[in-house]
Amino acid sequence: MTTWVALLRGVNVNGITVRSADLRDLFDQLGFTDVRTVLASGNVVFSSTAAAPALKTKIEKALRDRFGYDAWIVLVTRAAVAQAVEAFPFDAADASRQPYVVFASDEAVLIEILAAAPELDPDADPVARGTGVVYWHPVKGTTVDTPFGRLLSKKTYRESTTNRNLRTLQKIVS
Template sequence: MDDWVALLRGVNVGGITIRSADLAAEFTALGFDRVRTVLASGNVTFAATGERADLKATIESALRRRFGYEAWIILALRSEVVAAVTAFPFDADDPARQPWVIFCSDDTVMRLLLEAGPGLDPAVDPVAPGPGVVYWNPVKGTTGETPFAKLIARSRFRATTTNRNLRTLRKILA
């Protein structure tokens, strides 16, 4: 049995509200073990056997059916999340910055996001590659305004990316 982290995209924002207890109940109903939700932003840890693609399809289908929205998740092994957190390349304790980790389920999308990096101002939009992720460390209060913020907000990336603050990821792993 593997330990997984499901990162739901767009939950409890934009009118899509899912209570943590309901989310945990759905994962439990799917037959997963050790189900735990973390914060109210669509983070679920659980244990299961199976292939990533099959688990992802099962979870997304169940979420669509139960909660009535176009569900997209990023599904990562716990060890992959640990690796992403450990490799964060910027000063995660800088109080002036927001340490973000962008998870990508599509290598082409990740490459597109990283290709934007060299054209960005590193003082505004520091971006770096990581193990299956893109790191981003903008100034606090600018996470919706910078060129990179506008890039990752495009609808074409909706089904294949989600971002989490490094502090949230540490809580997920705790």
């Protein structure tokens, strides 16, 4: 049995509202065990014996059918989330910055994003590669304006990436 984390992309923003109780109910109905949601930003922790590709397809279809939106998730193990939290390379206590971790459905997408990144100012838009993730530590209030932020928001990456604040990830693994 593997403990998984489904990171939903684009819920509870832009008019797409998915209540945590309804989300938890859906995952229970799909036959998963130990289901819990974390915050109201589309994070579901659950256990299953199924393999990742089948799980991702099943969950995305169920989300589309139940909530009527173009649902995409990034599916990672709880252990991978814990590793990403532990390895955060920047000063997570710096209150002037947002400690983000970028996840992708495919490792190749992370490599592509880093290759496509323009010349980044390491003080304004610090980015670092991690195991299966990219770490990003922009100044608060600048995330949509930085070169890396604009790159992440491209439609090309909408279906395969999502980012989470480090504090959210800490709650997921606790």
